[in-house]
Amino acid sequence: MASAAEVRRRKPTTETEDEIPVAASASSSEAEEIISDAAKKLVAAKPKKKSKKVEEDEYDRWDIALDIVRVVTFLFFASCGLSYLVSGGESFFWGMSDPPKVLKVDWWKAQFKGPIYLTPAELSLYDGTDPTKPIYLAINWTIYDVSANPRTYGPGGSYHYFAGCDAARAYVTGCFAEDRTPDMRGVEEMYLPLDDPEVDRHWSRAELKALKTKEREDALKKVHDGLKHWVDFFANSPKYNKVGYVKKPKDWPGMEPMRPLCESAAKNRKARKVPGKEDKPE
Structure with a gap:
């Protein structure tokens, strides 16, 4: 008859215990080594x-x-x-x-460089006759670089009169050759009617004086608006960059005589119209 120890040894064990051979006679250190090896095999068999x-x-x-x-x-x-x-x-x-000025390298260079200040004599050197220099023009004492359009502002161009100077007066009068100056004194006369005794007698002296005052105010506004049109044109142009300012001569215009109205501007002046009468076609 089997002893109690043999019965316990033959008793079914769990799956884990079957895979771990245990010797009854093995020492505790040997048993621990066997168990450790078996555990490592089980861990290695599991998917990582x-x-x-x-x-x-x-x-x-x-x-x-x-x-x-x-x-x-x-x-x-x-x-x-x-x-x-x-x-x-x-x-x-x-x-x-024709990209806008903010996409041009020259425009950014000018912004970082800052404005330049030129006297009228210095500005005259930038009229396009020297190919090593840019083409500058000024209007109302502000200088613009118009080198992007040499065919127009360079030598032989239709607007070469404006290069190298401040010709604000010419922009309004249309006298390019004669009015290459910023002096705007007397330009309003091109919008004033001519005095004609035969016509003027239809008003009293007080009425005529008030009428002339109103006519001059209107004429000055037309000059202002005409110049402003071109000032805004250059200020808002995507082609032309503002680079600086003209140094206004001290006490300008000083004692310089006022320019007479150029011929082409003066010939457009007409006499006043009699109130209530209109020009009849011939």
Whole structure:
């Protein structure tokens, strides 16, 4: 009859215990070594799982790549749309024949460099006759670089009279050759009617005086508006950059005599009209 120890040895064991041979006679240290080896085999047999940190790193790299693609795509379409708006529908890719001044390197250089100050004599050296110098013109004491249009403002150009000087007067009178000066005194006369005794007798002396005052006010406003048109033209032009100012001579115009109205401006003056009468066609 089997002893109690043999019965316990033959008793079925669990799956884990079957894989771990246990010798009754083995010492405690040997048993621990056998159990350790078996445990290592069980761990090695289990499928390895990626750590949470590795999974997060892989997700972050993929997410960052998608974000980069989204940003680049957005910037591309935004650039195309902005180019279309700035160019007035001319180009989606900044290929403009006449880009605005903010897209020109020279304009940015001028902003960082600051305004220049030239005397009228110094300004005259920038009239386009020297190819090593830019072409400058001034209007109302403000200097603009018009080098972008040498055919117009350079030698032989239709507006070469304006280069190298402040010809504010000529912009209003239209006398390019004669009025290359900023002196605007007397320009309003081109808008004043001529005195005619036969016509003027229709008003009393007081009425005629008040009428002449009103006529001069209106004429001065027309001169102002005419000059302002060209001042605004250059100030808002995408081609021409403001580079500085003309040094106004001390006490200018001083004792200089007032210029007479040029011939082409003077010939357009007409006599006053009699109140209630209109010009009849001949």
